[in-house]
Amino acid sequence: MDPITAAALTALAGTVGGEAGRQTWHGLTALVRRPFRRGAAQGGTPDGSPAISSGELEVADLENSPADPLRAQALATALGVRAALDDEFRALLEEWWQHARTGSGGEVHNSISGGTQNGPVVQGRDFSSLTFNMTRDTDR
Numbered sequence: 001m002d003p004i005t006a007a008a009l010t011a012l013a014g015t016v017g018g019e020a021g022r023q024t025w026h027g028l029t030a031l032v033r034r035p036f037r038r039g040a041a042q043g044g045t046p047d048g049s050p051a052i053s054s055g056e057l058e059v060a061d062l063e064n065s066p067a068d069p070l071r072a073q074a075l076a077t078a079l080g081v082r083a084a085l086d087d088e089f090r091a092l093l094e095e096w097w098q099h100a101r102t103g104s105g106g107e108v109h110n111s112i113s114g115g116t117q118n119g120p121v122v123q124g125r126d127f128s129s130l131t132f133n134m135t136r137d138t139d140r
Contacts, residue, residue, distance in 0.1 A: 004079055004097055006072035012100065013066035024100045025063070031096055032056050032079075037086045052085060053078040 012024060032055035058075035065071055083090040110123035120132050 004076050004093075006069055006076045008100075009062060009075050010066065010069060010072040013062045013072070024096075027096050027099070029056075029059050029063075031089070031092055032059050032082075034089065034092070036082065037088055052081055055079055055082055 012021065012028075036052070036054045055075060055078040058071065058078045062068065062071040062075050079093060083093050112121060112123075119134065122130065
């Protein structure tokens with residue numbers, strides 16, 4: 001798996017305002033909230049080894065301060081350690097990372113043809129909550 005860098009996490013946390021960024025960030029937060037398969041993620045482990053972070057606290061910290069490189073590095077480290085200890089998490093994290101790196105949805109190709117368009121034409125990607133209030137002109 002390619003490592004998830006602190007710079008990439010900082011950039012992603014800073015783009016949460018867009019729809020694609022929100023969806024990608026939501027995917028990461030949902031992933032780190034999954035049960036940690038190694039054992040107790042918070043507190044000590046039954047065998048006395050040190051506790052390993054699930055990544056939840058680091059995600060919340062970075063979400064609160066998206067430009068903080070230390071918080072981004074803490075999250076990158078937590079994700080890497082958890083991935084090394086939890087095979088299922090590693091596979092899901094790899095899938096999420098591949099999706100995040102490709103822009104969360106692919107390219108947009110807009111094309112308008114066929115003459116006059118009688119109404120709004122919206123070009124782009126990831127629209128939500130659009131409303132068009134239109135009246136029909138019957139005098140034509």
